[in-house]
Structures are given as structure tokens and as C-alpha cells.
Amino acid sequence: MTAIDSYVRELDRRLHGPRRRKADMIVEVRDGLQDAAEAVRAGSPEVSDAEAERQAVEEFGSVPAVAPEFQSELAVVQAWRTAWVFAIALPLVMTVTTLMWRAGSTGVSPSPAYHDLAHATDVFLIAASVGFAVALLLLHLVARRAASPVALVRIVGVAAIGTVLTMMGSGLFLTMGAPTGGTSLWGALVGGLPTLPGYGLLLYLGVRCLRLTRTRGPGAGRPSRRPAPVPSA
CATH class of the missing domain: 1.20.140 (Butyryl-CoA Dehydrogenase, subunit A; domain 3)
Structure with a gap:
């Protein structure tokens, strides 16, 4: 399992809420991480695929740090x-x-x-x-x-x-x-x-x-650092 796969899997496990919106979030995160890893490889061709993914994940932020923001959006x-x-x-x-x-x-x-x-x-x-x-x-x-x-x-x-x-x-x-x-x-x-x-x-x-507003694990329940999106039906 790659670093991105592991990261996305842990984030998916932590999040709870409307399934369609949650699935869209997970796809967006995976695509963003893959784009970031490709950017790392483009800037440093000597970097391996595994190292590029590790750097992309590290720059994105740990799951306990970012999960509350996504959970807030789902809520x-x-x-x-x-x-x-x-x-x-x-x-x-x-x-x-x-x-x-x-x-x-x-x-x-x-x-x-x-x-x-x-x-x-x-x-x-x-x-x-x-x-x-x-x-x-x-x-x-x-x-x-x-x-x-x-x-x-x-x-x-x-x-x-x-x-x-x-x-x-x-x-x-x-x-x-x-x-x-x-x-x-x-x-x-x-x-x-x-x-x-x-x-x-x-x-x-x-x-x-x-x-969905209940604290879930380390770091959960913190105020979101970015505004929530306007929801739709």
C-alpha cells in the first residue's frame, strides 16, 4: 500500500457523514495528493515515487490535523x-x-x-x-x-x-x-x-x-481553519 493509499484509507475511516459527499471528499484528497506527488517528481526527477508520495502527504498535513476540517464540512x-x-x-x-x-x-x-x-x-x-x-x-x-x-x-x-x-x-x-x-x-x-x-x-x-459534531479521536472536533462549503441537496 502506497503512502497516499494509506493516508486516504485512514482519512476515510475517521470521517462520518453523508456518503456521497464523503466519497467526493476522499476522491478530491486522493487526486490532490497524486497531483502533489507528480509535482515533486517533476521538480526532482531523482526522487522515487514512494518518496514523492511521502512528501506530498507530509505537506498536506497529518490525518488528525485535517480530519476535523472535513468532518465539519460533512456536518x-x-x-x-x-x-x-x-x-x-x-x-x-x-x-x-x-x-x-x-x-x-x-x-x-x-x-x-x-x-x-x-x-x-x-x-x-x-x-x-x-x-x-x-x-x-x-x-x-x-x-x-x-x-x-x-x-x-x-x-x-x-x-x-x-x-x-x-x-x-x-x-x-x-x-x-x-x-x-x-x-x-x-x-x-x-x-x-x-x-x-x-x-x-x-x-x-x-x-x-x-x-457528526461529536469529538472522534485525537484532534477531532477542533474549529475548522477553512470555511465550510455551501451545501446542496
């Missing part, structure tokens, strides 16, 4: 995707639940407490959707300039987890107290089983944002 991409999904999904959830409510309405007026909870849930979904849309804008505008976007990524992760848990709790209470005939907690849980895959996916996105 930003994950946060961008998470914010994008929530900004789109929350209005859809509110629209679908409203249509289901109207379709199943029997003309029975809900209690004031039930009405207030339903209204608060709608307001929360609207506010959360706007918040994630703002997060998308911040990830575009701030990530390039910030010394480290880790804090912003964590905010998106915490907001995603909090939003999902709030939606699940509100859904349970609304189901249990439905004016057309409430149900027990167990009945509400069983009735909500079809929604678990969707909630699970949203919760996973939030947890993943937090995991």
Missing part, C-alpha cells in the same frame, strides 16, 4: 439536509392533519382546551417550519464565514429532535381527547403506529446532526 451538509426536510415536511404535516380533521368531522364542537392545543400545535408547526427555513439561509450565509459551524449544526439537531418529540406528544393528547370520541393512552399509541416510520426518520436526522 454542515447533514444539517442543511435536515433543515431542508423539516422546512418542507412540517407544512405538509399540518396540511394533511387539517384535511383529515375536516374529513372526519361530525359537527361536534371540541372543548376549549382541545381547541387551544390544536391551535398551539398549528402555530408551533408554522414557527418551526420558518425556523428551519431560516436555518437553511444561515447555513448558506454563515458557514462560509464562521470559524466553526459546529454550534449551528448542533442547534439544527436539537431543534429537529425537539420538534419531533413535541409533534408526537401533541398528537397523542389530541388523539386521546378527540371530540368525536377520545381513546386511552394505549389506544393512542397503537393508533399512531403508522406514523412511527416518518417520525423515526425525522428523529434520526436530528440525532445524526449531533453525532
Whole structure:
């Protein structure tokens, strides 16, 4: 295994995040190192291929030194995707639940407490959707300039987890107290089983944002010395 192969393999092992973006990073690093090694050989023909690769790797920087920078970029991409999904999904959830409510309405007026909870849930979904849309804008505008976007990524992760848990709790209470005939907690849980895959996916996105900002080994978690790229879907 050559010096470049060994370096790229160790970097690949250290990085975690969206697979496509990570694969692109690894390819870019390998190509850059190979170009650097070729430049060394062109400037010093007497240098062996192995020595040229060793010099290229040494100039690029050790894996513990550069991995946090790439990990930061992967975390930003994950946060961008998470914010994008929530900004789109929350209005859809509110629209679908409203249509289901109207379709199943029997003309029975809900209690004031039930009405207030339903209204608060709608307001929360609207506010959360706007918040994630703002997060998308911040990830575009701030990530390039910030010394480290880790804090912003964590905010998106915490907001995603909090939003999902709030939606699940509100859904349970609304189901249990439905004016057309409430149900027990167990009945509400069983009735909500079809929604678990969707909630699970949203919760996973939030947890993943937090995991990708976690310190991993020596040198991980340091502020990035270069601005993160503007992520794309």
C-alpha cells in the first residue's frame, strides 16, 4: 500500500457523514495528493515515487490535523439536509392533519382546551417550519464565514429532535381527547403506529446532526481553519 493509499484509507475511516459527499471528499484528497506527488517528481526527477508520495502527504498535513476540517464540512451538509426536510415536511404535516380533521368531522364542537392545543400545535408547526427555513439561509450565509459551524449544526439537531418529540406528544393528547370520541393512552399509541416510520426518520436526522459534531479521536472536533462549503441537496 502506497503512502497516499494509506493516508486516504485512514482519512476515510475517521470521517462520518453523508456518503456521497464523503466519497467526493476522499476522491478530491486522493487526486490532490497524486497531483502533489507528480509535482515533486517533476521538480526532482531523482526522487522515487514512494518518496514523492511521502512528501506530498507530509505537506498536506497529518490525518488528525485535517480530519476535523472535513468532518465539519460533512456536518454542515447533514444539517442543511435536515433543515431542508423539516422546512418542507412540517407544512405538509399540518396540511394533511387539517384535511383529515375536516374529513372526519361530525359537527361536534371540541372543548376549549382541545381547541387551544390544536391551535398551539398549528402555530408551533408554522414557527418551526420558518425556523428551519431560516436555518437553511444561515447555513448558506454563515458557514462560509464562521470559524466553526459546529454550534449551528448542533442547534439544527436539537431543534429537529425537539420538534419531533413535541409533534408526537401533541398528537397523542389530541388523539386521546378527540371530540368525536377520545381513546386511552394505549389506544393512542397503537393508533399512531403508522406514523412511527416518518417520525423515526425525522428523529434520526436530528440525532445524526449531533453525532457528526461529536469529538472522534485525537484532534477531532477542533474549529475548522477553512470555511465550510455551501451545501446542496
